[in-house]
Amino acid sequence: MKKLLTYKIKHIGENNREIVSMLRASIFITALVALTSSISDAKTGKNWYKNSLVYQIYPRSFKDSNGDGIGDLNGITSKLEHIADIGADALWLSPIYSSPQGDFGYDIANYTGIDKDYGTLADFDELVTKAKSLGMKVILDFVPNHSSHEHEWFKKSVRRIKPYDEYYVWRDAKMVNGTRRPPNN
Secondary structure: OOEEEEEEEOOOOOOOHHHHHHHHHHHHHHHHHHOOOOOOHHHOOOOHHHHOOEEEEOHHHOOOOOOOOOOOHHHHHHOHHHHHHOOOOEEEEOOOEEOOOOOOOOOOOEEEEEOOOOOOHHHHHHHHHHHHHOOOEEEEOOOOOOOOOOOHHHHHHHOOOOOHHHOEEEEEOEEEOOEEEOOOO
16 A cells, blocks of 8 residues: 655654754754844844844745746845845845755755755855845754755655655544545654
């Protein structure tokens, strides 16, 4: 009987170098981006966020710079002065990682890449540089407990390759009146 997935990482083994390395890289990147500037002495301490105005952007619907109908990083960069002018101290971006966009970016296929719809890593670097010049921090929405069916770990888990077979919670579907129903646990 075919099994269905709950799309959540079950656990992260301390001894698995690949997972730990990926998480360290992602956390390091997130930390670097979040610490891109010094706003003022009152807002540079470890609790800077308590007195900061944070402006959230869902990139897909913010500003399209290339005419394809999808907001992108260059579009955001082009409007950073406006965001700074309203008093924002930080910019919070919803997921921009590589994704098949089945869940609008929350189904991440690659935690270290930028989705092609939003631009490139160079475009992201430009956004961070400009934000820093305007005295703004950049915060990325990091979603470690979800992944796409296109993520390499998921593909290996489906094929039951160790240790990836334990990265996701798999449960048998239920048959009710001849109809397959997903597990509800």
